[in-house]
Amino acid sequence: MLQRMLQNIASRRQRREFEIQSPTAAKVRTLVPKCLVCNAGPVGHRFAEVASMPCNEETKPRVTAMFYHVKNHEWESLKDFNEFRADQDDAIAYAVTGPHETGMVVLIRDPVELYARVEIYLEETITAEEVSRIKNLVSEDKWKDL
Ligand SMILES: [Zn+2]
Numbered sequence: 001m002l003q004r005m006l007q008n009i010a011s012r013r014q015r016r017e018f019e020i021q022s023p024t025a026a027k028v029r030t031l032v033p034k035c036l037v038c039n040a041g042p043v044g045h046r047f048a049e050v051a052s053m054p055c056n057e058e059t060k061p062r063v064t065a066m067f068y069h070v071k072n073h074e075w076e077s078l079k080d081f082n083e084f085r086a087d088q089d090d091a092i093a094y095a096v097t098g099p100h101e102t103g104m105v106v107l108i109r110d111p112v113e114l115y116a117r118v119e120i121y122l123e124e125t126i127t128a129e130e131v132s133r134i135k136n137l138v139s140e141d142k143w144k145d146l
Pocket residue numbers: 035036037038039040045097098099100
């Protein structure tokens with residue numbers, strides 16, 4: 001009885017993790033159908049959220065700051081931008097790595113409405129040195145297969 005309950009909890013948790021991860025991967029895959037570095041598809045690539053910020057009147061200056069940090073490749077400055085809100089549009093920066101030392105970053109506006117179009121603000125390639133800097137900021141367990 002107890003064992004079945006525990007199994008049930010475990011499988012529910014797995015399912016939930018799958019549901020949480022998989023739409024994000026699917027979303028990033030549609031945003032980045034081809035890697036800017038190697039021009040290949042998602043296989044062999046990984047991604048992680050580097051920063052997020054809800055878009056509203058109050059956060060406008062922060063969203064603007066986030067945009068310029070990404071544009072200027074100021075990765076360490078993005079450390080304090082982790083305020084995702086599921087009930088609002090969010091600006092999200094993802095880093096993508098692959099079977100190469102360099103990588104890329106994409107900054108999007110992720111709409112709260114499920115079927116609204118995701119807007120791409122910026123797409124940038126990053127150097128190997130920048131990839132390792134971002135890896136220092138985003139822990140290993142936050143990187144997922146693309
Ligand atoms: Zn690539």
